[in-house]
Amino acid sequence: MGDPRPAETPAADGSWRRALAVLTLVPLLRCAVARHAVPPGSDRRTRCDACDTPIGLDRPWPALGPAARCGGCGGRVGAPPATVELATVAAAVALLLARPSAVELIAAAWWLAFVVPLLFVDLAVHRLPDRLTWPAAAGTWLLLGSAALAGAGAAPFLRATATGLGLALFFAATTLLLGARGFGIGDAKLALSTGALLGWYGWSVPVLGLLLALTLSGVVALGLLVSRRARLSSHLPFGPYLVLGALGALLLVW
Template identity: 80%
Template sequence: MLALLAITPLMRYAVARYAAPAEVGSRSGCDACGSPISLDRPWPALGPIARCHGCGTRVGAPSGTVELAAVAALAALLLTRPPAAELAAAAWWLAFAIPLVFVDLAVHRLPDRLTWPAAAGTWLLLGVAALTGAGAAPWWRATAAGLGLALFFAVTTLLLGARGFGIGDAKLAVSAGALLGWYGWSLLVVGLLLALVLSGLVALALLISGRARWSSHLPFGPYLVLGTLGALLLVW
């Protein structure tokens, strides 16, 4: 699981690259001076201090935050110690979910290049867990749960437009729903409720403080990740 910490530069790279407006798509350099940001020259931009090597401007997520999130995720996995194959699936999901949280908070989007690998890898690793002892039933349930939760999110987008969940949320729901559904339908409901309650409480606090309006669009991806992780901690 120390690999989760070892890949924090990759997580930072994902945040720096994809935390850009939809019309830009992705960035390859510092916004201030244009110095390239790449994996063959990762420091200091992709390290904990997260500063451009050319001008010193902050790049991507605030200093130390990605690393702190990775440490917290690692601690949760090590303390709860789920079975090895399920642990691998959760670690894979978190490796993508952590940068997705930072991207969604920054630009309110969940890019396909992170959501789809998260879904595919989680689904395949849960398949390994099924083959190595858990059996086919939880894997089929996980598959149905992931697709069902994604469909629910997508339908709200079609019916409610900007007031519903985004299509990116639906794509993230494939992997989150699969992880939750592996342990049962009730945990899927618990995870979704936790996400909704967390997002509602934060929205209420922002409204009361005047930092948001009723018409404001708030990202849901971070709450889906937290709700999923919180529900999983109940069964590990």
């Protein structure tokens, strides 16, 4: 009897390879977290805070690996051990399971390459640096525009543009109206790329992503209050929840 499993098509095999290519970015993502996880107003981190060992991909730097430790003093640098690796693997698996079209896959991979370090930076220092949010938005828009020119048409691209701008304006408005109680300007910049990627798939998808993000952040905040690990005045970073909500919505539509 023949093998009952369907043979993998060349297109599917190409999608697997493109998604697995995301894993090669792990050292770059770790470096981005280590460099940008600094307090607002500070310069990017270029050396170990404890022993002044340079941070860079051109040098042996164990902090870029799962151990996340400085090669000079052994101190912890950047994101916690193995977390960036696990997040990147989870993103690659999601892309493998979803199997969007080639251009959509590249756009999603570009977005993920920036939002993964943004997630860890926001958790560490409650900021979303422009050096990561702006390239995420510009690249996502250009790649979706390429998908429109390649045959998807103008309608999904115009919808993506409208939802990206609309979501960003919503976050910015809460900052202007509510101050520290609203979302941050960094969240608005992250919303440019996130809203565009979600809007490509329909008007309801950004709404679903935002609802998932708000629900998840509310559950976590309630859990922290019940466990007395946070106060009502505490400010939780919203960037990670926006990313997770967007991923949840994308997995539902892919």
